[in-house]
Amino acid sequence: MDKRRYFVRKVLNAILTIILVASFNFALFRILPGDPARLLLPKGKQPPEAVAKQRAIFNLDKPMWQQFVLYWGDTIQGKFGMSFAEKRPVSQVVAERIWPTVLLVGVGTIFATVIGMITGVFAGWRRNGTFDVVTTNTGMVLYAMPTFWFGLLMIMLFSTKLRWFPTGRMVEPGVDLTGWPAFTSLMHHLFLPAFTFAVAYVGEYHLIMRSSITGVMKEDFALTARAKGLSENNVLWRHVVPNAMLPTVTIVMMNLGFVMSGAILSEAVFNWPGLGLLSYDSMNKRDYPVMQAVFLIASIAVIIANLIADIMYYYLDPRVHA
Numbered sequence: 001m002d003k004r005r006y007f008v009r010k011v012l013n014a015i016l017t018i019i020l021v022a023s024f025n026f027a028l029f030r031i032l033p034g035d036p037a038r039l040l041l042p043k044g045k046q047p048p049e050a051v052a053k054q055r056a057i058f059n060l061d062k063p064m065w066q067q068f069v070l071y072w073g074d075t076i077q078g079k080f081g082m083s084f085a086e087k088r089p090v091s092q093v094v095a096e097r098i099w100p101t102v103l104l105v106g107v108g109t110i111f112a113t114v115i116g117m118i119t120g121v122f123a124g125w126r127r128n129g130t131f132d133v134v135t136t137n138t139g140m141v142l143y144a145m146p147t148f149w150f151g152l153l154m155i156m157l158f159s160t161k162l163r164w165f166p167t168g169r170m171v172e173p174g175v176d177l178t179g180w181p182a183f184t185s186l187m188h189h190l191f192l193p194a195f196t197f198a199v200a201y202v203g204e205y206h207l208i209m210r211s212s213i214t215g216v217m218k219e220d221f222a223l224t225a226r227a228k229g230l231s232e233n234n235v236l237w238r239h240v241v242p243n244a245m246l247p248t249v250t251i252v253m254m255n256l257g258f259v260m261s262g263a264i265l266s267e268a269v270f271n272w273p274g275l276g277l278l279s280y281d282s283m284n285k286r287d288y289p290v291m292q293a294v295f296l297i298a299s300i301a302v303i304i305a306n307l308i309a310d311i312m313y314y315y316l317d318p319r320v321h322a
Contacts, residue, residue, distance in 0.1 A: 101274030112201035120209025143203030151269035212244035
């Protein structure tokens with residue numbers, strides 16, 4: 001397949017998907033039960049005039065098609081309206097939460113990818129050995145373990161009992177640090193949330209990589225490499241691992257796409273001020289503009305990550321452009 005045609009087709013598919021997701025994003029939060037205008041007012045019975053005023057402020061009194069036009073106009077400009085709960089632009093609310101989420105999920109994903117893939121390679125290469133049995137069963141347990149439950153266990157053990165790490169937050173309340181003390185404090189707060197987030201993905205990457213290795217080992221080119229007299233290390237790292245990486249690339253890139261959506265469970269358990277906690281809070285408050293913005297940003301991040309995976313496939317897998 002022609003290189004330019006392949007890339008153009010993938011980019012156009014990504015753009016079309018983003019348009020469809022953005023349109024669905026508009027409709028999704030407007031079919032949820034409840035009246036956002038009433039949620040913004042104090043509890044109790046409110047006069048109709050107060051409710052009507054709130055609806056007018058947030059354009060909820062306009063016909064649906066006008067709301068759709070306003071929504072697309074603002075979205076193209078990067079404007080997501082005003083937050084119902086915080087009474088300020090959604091772009092400001094979301095911008096404050098992006099960095100903590102990128103830090104938490106980025107560090108957790110890198111850790112999980114490196115550990116999971118390395119253990120998966122050795123487990124698949126020495127299938128049915130002691131290392132394979134122990135790591136694969138451990139990986140299945142970790143993959144099936146609920147994130148919020150594991151996070152609570154970590155807090156009980158390392159925060160409450162051993163007092164090695166704080167129970168949550170990104171910084172110590174009321175403490176203003178700069179320089180190296182600020183960095184060490186951040187790492188101290190980051191360890192447990194990142195470790196909790198990474199645990200499930202370690203198991204996932206291990207199982208996928210092990211399965212890929214065991215399948216590629218039976219291919220003709222691996223047997224031919226052995227027949228040529230190549231060492232076991234050469235067969236593994238120069239022939240088997242590069243081909244076994246292909247199924248893992250998509251999974252890793254898709255998970256990297258979720259960096260922008262955040263880890264809702266990990267952030268909620270550790271009160272980490274990222275997009276995941278923002279999503280959780282906005283759902284409880286039915287803050288529709290914030291929910292729309294986070295959902296759209298997360299969707300676009302996943303679509304772009306998938307596009308990058310497709311481009312990488314073109315160079316990693318000769319069958320794509322054969």
